[in-house]
Amino acid sequence: MDFNFTDEQTMVRDSLSRLVRENYDFDTRRAAIESESGWRPEIWAQLAELGLLGMPFSEADGGFGGGAIDSLIVMEEFGKGLVVEPFVPTVVCAGGFLKHAGTDAQKAEHIGGIVDGSRIYAFAYAEPRGRYDLADLETTAKRDGESYVLNGHKAVVIGAPWASHLIVTARTSGERRDRDGISVVVVDKSADGIVTRDYPTVDGRRASEVYFENVAVPADALIGEEGNALPLIELVADEAIAALSAEACGAMKVAHEMTVEYSRQRKQFGTPIGKFQVLQHRMVDMFTEYEQSVSMAYLATLRLGEDEHVRKLACAAAKVRIGQAAHHIGQEAIQIHGGMGMTDELAIGHYFKRLTVYDSEFGNVDHHMKRHVALSSS
Amino acid sequence: MNLEFSPEEQAFRNEVRAFIEENYPKQASADSLRDDMSAEELVAWHKILGEKGWSVPAWPEQYGGTGWTPTQRYIWGEENARVNAIMPLPFGVSMVGPVIYTFGNEAQKEQHLPGIRSGDVWWCQGYSEPGAGSDLASLKTTAVRDGDHYVINGQKTWTTLAQHADWGFFLCRTDPDAAKPQEGISFILVDMKTPGIEVRPIKLIDGGYEVNETWLTDVRVPVENLIGEENKGWTYAKFLLAHERSGIAGVARSKRGVEQLREIAKSEVLDGKPLMQDFDFARKVSQLEIDLAALEITELRTLAGEQAGRGPGPESSILKIKGTEIQQRLTELALEAVGHYGTPYYRAVADAGSNEYPIGPDYAQHSAGSYFNMRKTSIYGGSNEIQRNIITKMILGL
Numbered sequence: 001m002d003f004n005f006t007d008e009q010t011m012v013r014d015s016l017s018r019l020v021r022e023n024y025d026f027d028t029r030r031a032a033i034e035s036e037s038g039w040r041p042e043i044w045a046q047l048a049e050l051g052l053l054g055m056p057f058s059e060a061d062g063g064f065g066g067g068a069i070d071s072l073i074v075m076e077e078f079g080k081g082l083v084v085e086p087f088v089p090t091v092v093c094a095g096g097f098l099k100h101a102g103t104d105a106q107k108a109e110h111i112g113g114i115v116d117g118s119r120i121y122a123f124a125y126a127e128p129r130g131r132y133d134l135a136d137l138e139t140t141a142k143r144d145g146e147s148y149v150l151n152g153h154k155a156v157v158i159g160a161p162w163a164s165h166l167i168v169t170a171r172t173s174g175e176r177r178d179r180d181g182i183s184v185v186v187v188d189k190s191a192d193g194i195v196t197r198d199y200p201t202v203d204g205r206r207a208s209e210v211y212f213e214n215v216a217v218p219a220d221a222l223i224g225e226e227g228n229a230l231p232l233i234e235l236v237a238d239e240a241i242a243a244l245s246a247e248a249c250g251a252m253k254v255a256h257e258m259t260v261e262y263s264r265q266r267k268q269f270g271t272p273i274g275k276f277q278v279l280q281h282r283m284v285d286m287f288t289e290y291e292q293s294v295s296m297a298y299l300a301t302l303r304l305g306e307d308e309h310v311r312k313l314a315c316a317a318a319k320v321r322i323g324q325a326a327h328h329i330g331q332e333a334i335q336i337h338g339g340m341g342m343t344d345e346l347a348i349g350h351y352f353k354r355l356t357v358y359d360s361e362f363g364n365v366d367h368h369m370k371r372h373v374a375l376s377s378s
Numbered sequence: 379m380n381l382e383f384s385p386e387e388q389a390f391r392n393e394v395r396a397f398i399e400e401n402y403p404k405q406a407s408a409d410s411l412r413d414d415m416s417a418e419e420l421v422a423w424h425k426i427l428g429e430k431g432w433s434v435p436a437w438p439e440q441y442g443g444t445g446w447t448p449t450q451r452y453i454w455g456e457e458n459a460r461v462n463a464i465m466p467l468p469f470g471v472s473m474v475g476p477v478i479y480t481f482g483n484e485a486q487k488e489q490h491l492p493g494i495r496s497g498d499v500w501w502c503q504g505y506s507e508p509g510a511g512s513d514l515a516s517l518k519t520t521a522v523r524d525g526d527h528y529v530i531n532g533q534k535t536w537t538t539l540a541q542h543a544d545w546g547f548f549l550c551r552t553d554p555d556a557a558k559p560q561e562g563i564s565f566i567l568v569d570m571k572t573p574g575i576e577v578r579p580i581k582l583i584d585g586g587y588e589v590n591e592t593w594l595t596d597v598r599v600p601v602e603n604l605i606g607e608e609n610k611g612w613t614y615a616k617f618l619l620a621h622e623r624s625g626i627a628g629v630a631r632s633k634r635g636v637e638q639l640r641e642i643a644k645s646e647v648l649d650g651k652p653l654m655q656d657f658d659f660a661r662k663v664s665q666l667e668i669d670l671a672a673l674e675i676t677e678l679r680t681l682a683g684e685q686a687g688r689g690p691g692p693e694s695s696i697l698k699i700k701g702t703e704i705q706q707r708l709t710e711l712a713l714e715a716v717g718h719y720g721t722p723y724y725r726a727v728a729d730a731g732s733n734e735y736p737i738g739p740d741y742a743q744h745s746a747g748s749y750f751n752m753r754k755t756s757i758y759g760g761s762n763e764i765q766r767n768i769i770t771k772m773i774l775g776l
Binding site for chain 1: 379380381382383384387449654655657660661663664665667668669671672673674675676678679682683686693696699700763766767769770773774775776
């Protein structure tokens with residue numbers, strides 16, 4: 001049993017922490033998310049330079065041979081600075097699909113562009129009527145000779161406006177919600193028949209509704225087995241959950257620290273409000289929630305490589321626990337900041353918004369509670 | 379970073395598991411804790427461990443500790459929880475023992491440590507008073523120097539299992555004029571057979587007698603029973619409370635409790651189906667299990683910190699708060715699970731005679747009593763509100 005980070009991991013944390021501190025202050029971030037593109041490609045280039053975009057890939061595949069723990073470290077630092085650049089969709093999700101199921105040709109085609117930062121990916125898994133069920137798909141990919149024809153509508157695809165490529169889950173056979181008949185394809189976003197509607201998200205990122213109308217996709221764009229991709233999708237979704245959970249921990253840590261600091265400065269009734277026991281105990285409860293969340297992010301991360309049942313239980317548990325903590329800490333932070341917490345000019349509101357959205361990514365508290373109950377009885 | 383136990387730790391687990399299976403007195407289980415259990419039954423395992431040299435694992439080796447790593451001690455706790463062992467009571471092993479070997483003189487160590495290790499001497503704790511609970515430093519019991527003796531007068535309360543105790547450690551006021559209430563307190567060891575001590579049982583809401591009032595009237599105690607310096611007792615008392623908090627999370631026992639709860643809920647029936655298949659109920663069990671998983675990792679992180687030489691700090695207050703909340707919810711859910719059969723007062727039935735036909739399922743018998751009893755956990759050992767005060771001060775710095 002070991003909860004220490006290696007020297008190399010500590011170095012990654014330190015350099016990333018410096019990058020976020022020096023290049024991602026609140027005002028700079030605010031200007032960037034309000035700009036036309038909504039992100040900063042130069043930050044992406046810096047991440048590529050640090051080698052972070054090649055983290056999950058083996059050295060043989062052109063990467064740096066990192067693992068889930070490295071991803072946890074990166075995401076925690078991103079959470080502290082509310083980094084919007086699409087690390088999870090590109091590196092964790094697209095990277096995960098390629099790493100687990102990519103053919104040699106697919107790896108050769110895609111990994112280089114991820115590692116050097118020239119290609120951005122978005123993961124189109126959600127649908128307007130599918131809610132959080134990864135198998136509830138109306139998007140279809142019909143085999144037609146040497147290609148698939150994609151039709152459907154993918155919802156709230158995070159990072160899609162910046163993406164060059166999309167990873168798409170679609171049904172190659174069977175009925176909505178069948179576990180069988182699901183496949184994954186990677187498509188060039190500029191392919192004929194793809195229409196996107198881009199918009200900002202409430203937490204300062206960008207997303208798209210993506211419409212596929214008779215989009216022809218070559219058969220070699222299929223990642224994994226045709227019709228049998230759900231276990232792969234669930235694995236990648238769990239890896240994304242672990243990464244997002246670490247991000248949420250970083251955001252919760254800062255939200256809590258900001259709140260404690262504010263309570264030291266803000267005076268009412270002639271005394272700093274941090275002297276009031278009713279607020280002190282609430283800030284202690286926030287801290288406790290944060291610590292329990294860190295534990296759950298560790299648990300999810302360290303269980304990713306275990307057998308399916310153990311992995312799923314841990315990730316469901318983490319998503320429940322951290323989802324609850326994210327709501328709790330976000331809401332309490334605003335309350336203790338009082339009226340100032342309601343203003344756009346203070347950073348705390350932006351942490352609250354990011355923590356709110358975390359819950360709905362890859363399934364909210366209720367969804368994962370049901371999953372946990374089902375897994376516990378099986 | 380990883381959660382695996384090393385091959386050495388696995389081997390250690392196998393060793394202690396085999397020892398427990400071979401040596402644990404089968405009739406004694408925390409499941410069957412009865413009011414009429416004799417002191418001998420309660421310390422049976424302690425004495426076996428004393429002979430094996432495993433009764434005080436956390437102590438420094440020179441005083442009889444095992445030299446186990448924090449991880450090994452964790453494994454030890456888990457393996458004992460598997461059989462629901464009645465562990466050595468904390469008053470000697472994890473409270474006064476560490477105070478004696480840290481602050482006591484050689485004569486005190488020689489006199490007291492062997493009896494704590496062997497389980498031959500039963501200790502009780504004289505801290506709380508009717509007017510001094512969370513505000514412990516306001517205690518009024520006095521110890522007045524009279525030649526070679528202190529003369530102690532006052533009343534202690536919540537003295538757990540003092541009815542069996544051979545010795546007690548008491549906080550007494552030796553300087554009533556000290557500038558701050560914390561500064562005039564001394565830590566004194568008292569032979570419970572000394573004339574002037576009267577122990578009166580307090581009946582608790584679950585019907586059991588586990589705590590007492592302890593009245594002290596002109597109790598003459600030799601001055602060599604003073605620990606450390608006169609008027610410095612508060613320092614030793616705080617040291618002891620920090621020790622009391624570590625291990626208070628009770629993770630291994632709660633894990634076993636969740637398993638038992640699932641078994642109960644599989645036997646109980648709702649809408650013609652096992653209660654465990656009811657989503658509303660299953661959801662509460664899952665929530666409990668998820669919270670317990672978080673607590674377990676938090677405890678392991680604390681242990682890892684300890685192993686790396688960072689002593690149990692104020693984070694142990696988190697373990698106390700979350701651990702006791704989980705213990706309480708566990709008993710609350712068990713009571714909920716048994717439905718109607720949480721209502722009979724089983725102690726009264728047992729008192730009426732043991733030939734009675736049992737009422738309801740066996741597992742229902744302790745459900746209400748345990749629920750009532752476990753409310754104590756968020757009150758004792760520094761109430762959970764006091765723990766929040768500690769975190770406020772030590773971690774938030776407010």
